Amino acid sequence: MSRTRGVGRTGRLHVTVSDSRGRPHALARWLGPWLERHAPPTARGTVDVALLTDARMRTLNKTFRGVDRATDVLSFPAEGPKPQASSSESRAPRPKSRAPSHLGDLAIARGVAARQARAEGHDVVTELRILALHGLLHLLGYDHERDRGTMRTVEDRLRRRAGLPAGLITRTPKRPLHK
Numbered sequence: 001m002s003r004t005r006g007v008g009r010t011g012r013l014h015v016t017v018s019d020s021r022g023r024p025h026a027l028a029r030w031l032g033p034w035l036e037r038h039a040p041p042t043a044r045g046t047v048d049v050a051l052l053t054d055a056r057m058r059t060l061n062k063t064f065r066g067v068d069r070a071t072d073v074l075s076f077p078a079e080g081p082k083p084q085a086s087s088s089e090s091r092a093p094r095p096k097s098r099a100p101s102h103l104g105d106l107a108i109a110r111g112v113a114a115r116q117a118r119a120e121g122h123d124v125v126t127e128l129r130i131l132a133l134h135g136l137l138h139l140l141g142y143d144h145e146r147d148r149g150t151m152r153t154v155e156d157r158l159r160r161r162a163g164l165p166a167g168l169i170t171r172t173p174k175r176p177l178h179k
Helices: 028-038 054-065 110-120 124-139 150-162
Strands: 013-018 045-052 073-077 102-109
Touching (some): 028 150, 045 124, 054 110, 073 124, 110 124
């Protein structure tokens, strides 16, 4: 993923979207600007989003989390090599800085997103937005496995404002996330 610097149209966050080879993805026209507009106010800096095949995501998930299956979204915080997914450990809070910095990278599996969209009864665009928002919250330090509902509250509020249906945390209360 590329390391684009600067900030986006909002003046606080800039999102680039690419494929597994770092080339701009066709969906970059709407996913990046959408996430910039609907990110929480604390999101400042840059984020790179890679839309990957399920096979590539499976490799990343096995390499970084020891789980040999494709997952929907992985978050790679800039301050460390270990990805943040629903079942990963929490991290120390991000240092506060006035200068835009690279928050990290998100990897989203296109095939998993398509299957989840069908299962939830909405389109793939909606599912990609849900996954990107969820992953961004992990980059910002939220961890729904350990934060006693804080991430869920923030995700629900942002999701409702953006007109999205149930998010990952809300729609899967009794089964493991990120299958």
